[in-house]
Amino acid sequence: MRVVKVQKLFQRTLFGVFALFGFIGVSTSILLIYTVDSYLTEEYETNSAGIAQSIADASVDILLNRDLSALQSLIDQFVEIQGISYVYITDETGEFLAHTFVPGVPDQIRNSEPATNTTVQRQLPGMGDFVEVSRPILAGVAGAVHVGMDTGIIALQVQRAIGRQVYLISIVFVVGVLAAVWLVNLAARPIGEALTYAVALARGEENEAEPVEGILARNDEAGQLARLFLHFYRHRAPSTPSTDGSA
Amino acid sequence: MMHDRRSVIRAGIAGGLTWPWLRTLAETADAGITDTEVILGMSAAFSGPSRGLGIELYRGASAYFDDVNYNGGISGRRVSLKIYDDGYQPDASVNNTMQLMLEDRVFLLFGYVGTPTVTRVLPLLKKFQDQSVFLFFPFTGAQPQREPPYGDFAFNLRASYMQETAGLVDNLVRIGRRRIAVLYQADAYGRSGWVGVRAALARHGERIAAEATYTRGTQFTATLRPQVEILQAAEPDAVICVGAYAACAAFARDAVDLGLEVPIANVSFVGSENLLALLTEGRERADSERYTRLLVNSQVVPSYEDTSIPAVREYRELMQRYNPAVPAELVTESYTPFDHSFVSLEGFLDAKLMVEILRRLGDEPARADLERAVFSLEDFDLGLSERVSFGEGRRQGLQQVFYTVVDGDRFVTLNDWDERFS
Incomplete structure (x- = not known):
């Protein structure tokens, strides 16, 4: 039978x-995305600020005493660090003294108001999304350093974790x-x-x-x-x- | 007896402590010099898209060194070049320099190629300044090796980029081309040229009309249309390129193709013959002319076609006699050397002056005496129309800038800017 x-x-x-x-999958993923994204964003902003401050401190002597090619050489070395997508230095009038953009400074950055001590989110057409941290050189009277970190890397890290x-x-x-x-x-x-x-x-x-x-x-x-x-x-x-x- | 034993122990300890230091000093004094040889260290681009510069500079210098060695050397010592390839990359250049200074223990550094490379090497020279390692005649017109804090560790023969770009801007403005745009390599070299153009234009009450950049190592096969479009939008009267030959040739090609038909100027580092070869080889004559007729290149040595100049005659004779080979151990990519070129002529002149300095060191050459030997050069006749002098605060031998344009298959001296570009 x-x-x-x-x-x-x-x-x-x-x-x-x-x-x-x-x-379990959905709830832990949401928690993970939030945690990793917040942690990495915070860390990237902190790193960017630290790097921008380092360049700003090192730039004073170069701007006052040396050729701008030395300044370019300095910022070129920072772009080799993973996550840093661009660095540019403006003088007190907003003129670009050195930068790492190819084929040129994006219009969105060229046309923006010069900032000396801010953190902004930027969407640059054809380049991606960035967190840009600015720090003043010599309290801003000699210009400012701007460091752009690629937030696409944060998304990539989140994707990897997920x-x-x-x-x-x-x-x-x-x-x-x-x-x-x-x-x-x-x-x-x-x-x-x-x-x-x-x-x-x-x-x-x-x-x-x-x-x-x-x-x-x-x-x-x-x-x-x-x-x-x-x-x-x-x-x-x-x-x-x-x-x-x-x- | 006890006293004597203590003295012996003290002397032993003191000797043990000082011996390594004394040994280092002794080794330093003899570094790069043997009874039969004086060894110079060179790091340059022998690979990659700028390899033509390192190869031709080396060939030009080798022609003169070969002749000196053939005729008995300097105080019986042969001149040897220890060469390394850095591919025009700063990190490789730094590693090569460490190798040359600490392992190969060369007498001095000679004939480095490029601003981004030399700029990164200069701090090393300061770090080891107690060993008096100097860099002689780098193939770059940038400022870092001409001014503090590193200017004291290098000697330059060629005119600077500031002088080259000033000359180009002055001449272009004089013929009414005031809206000048700049294409430059996105690194210390490009910035150095950009600074020169900006300063020269400021003296005429002008600003850079537009600017675009490209990445170091860009090949001729790459497109530079985005850069052309950026500059074209500003409707410039002329473009000054501060780059290497592969990228500058690609820019000239794309500019003509896109209708940007204005004078395109290049500084001496570009490597004129390599640039011309890329724009003309495999093309119909009409096409070649179309791409090259608006080129104007500044040079820091006279035309190698001008045989009225004694140094040029000597260069041509020795290049023909020794026909220096391409260093096969470093050059793995195909390369056809030029019979004559501005770069190899510069290498030749560098070597000629280097030999004169080494001769002035006498029979017992020492690094510590190098600066004195260089400063003893006053109105020295190198075989050019311009005499060479060095001294405190004067660490660049030549000041003259020459301008050349394409005529057929070669660059020739430009005599009349108005006639050519008006």
């Missing part, structure tokens, strides 16, 4: 597992589903056998139920249920004869 499968119970359990992992998390959750999810299937099967199989046994008894096929009679020997709830069905079956009221004489 074929054992009945407990599909609905199985489906609901799997759905529960999916829902749980979905919730990617690693999705990878981990996927592995845990697969293991979880396999474990859930095994556990549900473990629980559902005796219930299915009890159900099959009950159906056979209900049909008056006590002998047909023999293949699953092992259920009666079980000590768990499924065994108790099967024994209860058998008890009801054996002590059921005699069936009322039908009026047309058929059994």
Whole structure:
């Protein structure tokens, strides 16, 4: 006799597992994005400010005593640091004294108001999104240093962190589903056998139920249920004869 | 007896402590000099898109050194060049310099190529100033090796970019081309030229009309159309390029293609023959003329075609006699050397003056005497129309700037700006 499968119970359990992992994945990802983004943005702004201040301090002597090529050489070295996309130095009138832009200073920067001690977000067409930190040279009377950090790198770092998390959750999810299937099967199989046994008894096929009679020997709830069905079956009221004489 | 033993121990400790120092001093005094050889160190571009500059400078210097060595050397010592390739990259140049100074222990540094490289090397010379390591005749007209705080560690032969750009601006303004734009390499070299143009224009009451930059190492195959479009928007009367030959040739090509038909000036570092080769090789004559007819290049040495100049005659003779080879151990990319070029002529003149300085050191050359030997040069005849003098506060030998234009397949002296560009 074929054992009945407990599909609905199985489906609901799997759905529960999916829902749980979905919730964990989405909620931790949101938290991760927020945490990594805030942390990196703060760190980048701090680094930019530190670098801008370093260049500003080093620029005083060069601006007052030396050729601007020395200043260009100085800022060229900073652009080699990962994350720094551009550096430019303006004098007190806003004229560009040295910069690292190719093929030229973007119009958006060229046309902006000269700033000496600010942090601004910039969207430069064809270049990307940047956090630009400005620091004054000689309290601003000799100009200002501006350092642009590519926020695309922050997005990339967030993507990498999310990617690693999705990878981990996927592995845990697969293991979880396999474990859930095994556990549900473990629980559902005796219930299915009890159900099959009950159906056979209900049909008056006590002998047909023999293949699953092992259920009666079980000590768990499924065994108790099967024994209860058998008890009801054996002590059921005699069936009322039908009026047309058929059994 | 006890007293004597203590004295011996004290002397031993003192000797042990001072010996390494004495040894260092002794080694320093002899660095780069043997009984048979004086070794000079050179780091230059022998690879990459600017390799023509290092190769030609080396070939020109080698022609003169070969002749000196053939004729017995200097006080019986051969002149040897220890060369390294830096590919025109600052970090490589710094590493090569450390190698030359600390491992190879050369007598002096000679013939470095480029502003971004030399600018980064100068602090090393200051760091080791107690060892009197000097840089002689770098192939750059930038200011850092001409002024404090590093000017005392280098000697220059060529005119500066300030002088070259001033000459170009003055002549262009004189013929009515006042709106001058600048294309420059985005580094210390480009900035040095930009400063020169800006200062020269300011003296005429003008400002730079427009400016654009390109990345160091740009190849001729790259497009410089964005740069042309930026400058073209300002409708300039002329463009001054402060760059290397590959990028400047690409700019000249794209400018003509996009209809920016104004004089395009280049400073001496560009490497005129390499520039011309890129614009003309494999093209019809009409095309070549179209791309080159508006070029005007400043030079810091006279035309190698002008055989009325004794130094030019000597250069041509020795280049032909020794035909210096391309250093095969460093040059892995294809390169066809030029019979003559402005760069190799400069290398030749550098070597000629270097030999004169080494001769003035006498039979026992020492680094510490180098400055004295250089300063003893007063009105020295290098075979040019201009005499060479050095002294306190004068660490650049030549001041003259020459202007050249393309005539057929070569650069020739420009005699009449009005006739050429009006």
